Amino acid sequence: xAGFLRTRRARIGPDPCWPVVEAGxxxxxxxxxxxxxxxxxxxxxxxxxxLEQGRAAHPxxxxxxSLSEVLQLSELESRYIQALATPGPGQGxxxxxxxxxxxxxxLRSLGNQxxxxxxxxxxxxxxxxxxxxxxxxxILFPDGASExxxxxxxxxxxxxxxxxxxxxxxxxxxxxAREVVGLTHLALAxxxxxxxxxEALRTAWDNSSAxxxxxxxxxxxxxxxxxxxxxxxxxxIVVCNYTTFQVPSSRNVSLVVYTEAETG
Numbered sequence: 458x459a460g461f462l463r464t465r466r467a468r469i470g471p472d473p474c475w476p477v478v479e480a481g482x483x484x485x486x487x488x489x490x491x492x493x494x495x496x497x498x499x500x501x502x503x504x505x506x507x508l509e510q511g512r513a514a515h516p517x518x519x520x521x522x523s524l525s526e527v528l529q530l531s532e533l534e535s536r537y538i539q540a541l542a543t544p545g546p547g548q549g550x551x552x553x554x555x556x557x558x559x560x561x562x563x564l565r566s567l568g569n570q571x572x573x574x575x576x577x578x579x580x581x582x583x584x585x586x587x588x589x590x591x592x593x594x595x596i597l598f599p600d601g602a603s604e605x606x607x608x609x610x611x612x613x614x615x616x617x618x619x620x621x622x623x624x625x626x627x628x629x630x631x632x633x634a635r636e637v638v639g640l641t642h643l644a645l646a647x648x649x650x651x652x653x654x655x656e657a658l659r660t661a662w663d664n665s666s667a668x669x670x671x672x673x674x675x676x677x678x679x680x681x682x683x684x685x686x687x688x689x690x691x692x693x694i695v696v697c698n699y700t701t702f703q704v705p706s707s708r709n710v711s712l713v714v715y716t717e718a719e720t721g
Contacts, residue, residue: 458541459511461675465528466494466509489527498523515544537677540646552709560707561587567702568712575687575697576715582644582708583654584613584637597626599690613637614657618665628686628694638671639678646677684718696720 467488471478477496484490489497495505500520507513516524521542525535561579568577576596579587589597589611597611599622617623617630617637627633644654661668681701689695697715 458514458538459509460673461538461541462509462524462528464673464675465530465534466491469494469528472497494524494527497527514542516542518542533677533679537643537646540643552707557707557709560704561710563704564702564710564712568714571714571716573716574714575689575695575717578713580613580701580711580713582648582710583651584640584644584657585653586611586613587710596687596689598622599625599688612653612657614641614654615660618661618668625688628688633685634667635671635676636678636680638668638674639676642672642675643677643679685715687715 467486469489471489471493475493475496477493491505491509492502495502498505498520500523504513508516518539521539524530525538528534530538564579568574568579571577576593578589578593581587586593587610589609594609595601597616614637617627617634623633624630641654641658644650650658662672682699684696684698687695687697696718698718699713699715702712702714703710
């Protein structure tokens with residue numbers, strides 16, 4: 458939350474009509490000063506400073522609402538800061554293994570009925586592609602050398618930021634990297650991180666300056682559909698639409714389906 462607040466405060470300019478704004482005073486940093494934001498949100502400067510320093514972790518719903526309004530947050534950003542402010546994210550709301558397994562079975566059954574997808578996979582909330590199918594592996598690992606074998610699990614975070622092949626496969630790699638980091642931010646705000654996700658975060662942080670830069674921007678991401686350009690061996694660049702499916706009983710697993718976009 459501290460990092461998110463700092464980045465968003467830097468993006469908002471002060472209203473000259475505010476009584477706390479000293480007109481004509483040189484500003485050393487972009488955006489609002491802490492005392493200006495605190496005044497506009499109706500909290501003390503001391504309390505807001507604690508929020509930005511990570512010393513006050515759980516502001517009330519009314520404070521979060523005020524901050525969201527002053528910082529001009531998007532709907533997704535507002536939900537993100539609300540999740541960050543909730544004590545013990547995910548506690549008491551964790552899905553049991555049987556629920557997740559049943560949801561995964563339903564999604565795999567749906568996937569098996571689809572005709573000629575370019576790529577499809579089960580994606581967990583901690584961004585693990587579970588049981589990578591041969592067709593998907595053939596696209597993600599075009600040289601075949603680093604493919605672990607049939608039915609392996611793959612951290613999307615690790616793949617994007619540590620495997621050079623990801624830059625070949627995703628033509629718009631920078632946008633894909635931004636999406637993956639944003640999904641990770643949202644996952645961490647919503648629930649207690651798994652050991653696998655924490656390890657993937659450490660690996661990406663230690664090995665990728667691109668990850669460290671994107672992480673510091675605190676941009677949550679959530680989208681159920683869209684398109685990506687994939688470099689497919691033997692075919693060149695293929696424009697794919699992707700759609701994400703979930704079942705009502707579980708948000709921990711999703712089916713992500715890539716289909717070739719119609720041309721002409």
